[in-house]
Amino acid sequence: MIFEILQAVLLLGIVVSGLLAVKSSDLLRAVIFLAAMSMLLSAQFYLLQAPDVAIAEAAVGAGLSTAIFVIAISKTERWENGKKH
Amino acid sequence: MEKSIKISVLVLLCAFLLMAGMLMHNEDMPDSTPMDDYFIENGQVQTGSNNIVAAIVFDYRGLDTLGEASVLFGAATGVLIALGVKKSG
Amino acid sequence: MSPIVKNVAVVLVIPITMFGLYIILHGHLTPGGGFPGGAIMASLVVLFFVAFGKEWAKKINKGILFFGESFGLALFGLLAFLGLGTSFFHNFLANSDSLFGMSIPFGANSGFLWSGGIIPLMNIAVGLEVFAALSIIAVVMFLENGKVMFSEKENNVGGKK
Numbered sequence: 001m002i003f004e005i006l007q008a009v010l011l012l013g014i015v016v017s018g019l020l021a022v023k024s025s026d027l028l029r030a031v032i033f034l035a036a037m038s039m040l041l042s043a044q045f046y047l048l049q050a051p052d053v054a055i056a057e058a059a060v061g062a063g064l065s066t067a068i069f070v071i072a073i074s075k076t077e078r079w080e081n082g083k084k085h
Numbered sequence: 086m087e088k089s090i091k092i093s094v095l096v097l098l099c100a101f102l103l104m105a106g107m108l109m110h111n112e113d114m115p116d117s118t119p120m121d122d123y124f125i126e127n128g129q130v131q132t133g134s135n136n137i138v139a140a141i142v143f144d145y146r147g148l149d150t151l152g153e154a155s156v157l158f159g160a161a162t163g164v165l166i167a168l169g170v171k172k173s174g
Numbered sequence: 175m176s177p178i179v180k181n182v183a184v185v186l187v188i189p190i191t192m193f194g195l196y197i198i199l200h201g202h203l204t205p206g207g208g209f210p211g212g213a214i215m216a217s218l219v220v221l222f223f224v225a226f227g228k229e230w231a232k233k234i235n236k237g238i239l240f241f242g243e244s245f246g247l248a249l250f251g252l253l254a255f256l257g258l259g260t261s262f263f264h265n266f267l268a269n270s271d272s273l274f275g276m277s278i279p280f281g282a283n284s285g286f287l288w289s290g291g292i293i294p295l296m297n298i299a300v301g302l303e304v305f306a307a308l309s310i311i312a313v314v315m316f317l318e319n320g321k322v323m324f325s326e327k328e329n330n331v332g333g334k335k
Contacts, residue, residue, distance in 0.1 A: 051205035052138045055197070059213035064308055067220040071315050126280075133268040133278055134202035134293045135285035142207070143296045147254060147263035150296075154303055158247050161307035162240075169236060169314045 007047060013040045025080040027073050035066040175225050183225035190218045194301075201297035202290035208297040212304030219309045223316050231316050239306045239313070246303025253292050253299065267291035 014037055021033035038061030045054040124141060132140040142150055198211035223231055257264030268291030269277045276289040287294075 052136075052207065052210075055206050055210045056213070059210040059217070063217040064213050064220065064312075067217065067224075068312060068315060071223075071312070075315075075318060129278065130280050131268065132265050132291060132293060133274075133276065134290040135278065135283070136202050136204065136207075138205070139202045139207055139290075139293055139297070143293045144263060144265050144291075147296075150300070151250065151254060154247055154250055154300055157304060157307045158243060161243060161310045164311050164314050165236065165240065168318050169310075 003047070007044065010040050010044045010047070013037075014044065026078065027080060028070070028078055031066055031069045031073065034069070035062045038062045038065075175227070179225050183221055186221065187218065190221075191215060194218070194305075198297055198301035199294065200287070202293045203285045203287065208300030209304050211297075212301040213308060215301075215305045216308035216312065220312050223312065228317065231313055234309075234313050236310060236313060239310050243303050243306035243310065246299045246301075246306065249299040250296055250303065253296055257292070265291040265293070267295075268293075 017033045017037040017040065021030045021037060024030040024033065038057060042054045042058040042062065045051075045057055124137060124145065128137050128140045128145070129135060132144050134140045134144075194211045194215035196211075197206035197214060198208055201207035201211070219234075254263050257266045259266070267273055267275055268289075269275060270291070271277075274288060274290050274292070274294050276286050278285055278289050
């Protein structure tokens with residue numbers, strides 16, 4: 001029972017952080033929400049007994065892609081639609 | 086008005102996909118196929134690797150991993166060609 | 175960055191490198207393998223970008239990284255072709271009592287590092303390739319000047335040049 005509750009909480013967190021990443025107009029905040037979604041997805045993979053996928057997701061999704069997104073944002077603009085310069 | 090139509094279409098699509106997925110496959114354990122049983126019974130002894138996932142990824146299905154590595158190689162080479170050359174002036 | 179970040183980045187070199195090498199070398203015993211291990215070691219390079227900035231990133235030789243990437247992929251393909259006596263990707267080193275050739279029994283056991291045949295060698299090759307490829311992407315994107323393409327396009331649209 002505790003397993004199902006934990007899985008439900010993790011799935012809810014994945015959906016909520018994904019929605020926040022889409023709706024946020026601060027691109028840096030969107031990237032951090034994307035990293036949080038990736039980390040929760042990694043925990044979900046680990047609970048579903050796929051530790052290989054969990055390690056790859058945590059290393060690539062939460063580590064490297066976040067860094068590359070932040071580098072790309074630092075080269076362009078932080079705010080969507082050019083507001084709040 | 087237009088937004089509510091879009092949202093309702095999205096909700097209907099999600100409900101259809103969920104129902105189709107539940108009808109296509111029971112939400113119990115996945116079906117066991119002869120290929121799975123072969124890998125589980127013989128993979129450890131044949132390849133000498135305790136991690137069956139590594140045995141499948143690098144040995145039985147090594148061609149897929151070769152394709153994946155080639156894709157990454159092509160991506161890095163493309164980035165190096167497109168952005169790595171210094172522009173004059 | 176501040177001296178605290180710089181010092182912590184220097185201190186973290188050995189733990190992150192050891193963890194990445196552990197993930198790569200134990201790929202045939204524990205979850206992991208070449209791809210996550212190479213990504214972990216490439217994240218160390220990105221951490222150094224954050225700490226030391228562009229002056230450090232300009233010192234990286236991209237030729238060596240490109241050589242490592244090509245060498246990893248070539249080693250992977252060569253190991254695949256070496257088993258061609260039986261079939262493509264045949265594990266010709268497993269259970270042969272030579273390089274990585276120790277046999278293991280069936281069932282749950284802790285395993286040996288000196289087993290697995292060509293799987294550990296392929297893990298090392300893929301780890302090298304992934305580390306070099308992701309480092310190249312990060313270095314090139316970090317050293318790129320911002321808004322170069324956009325300003326060129328705007329100038330062409332305006333027709334003032």
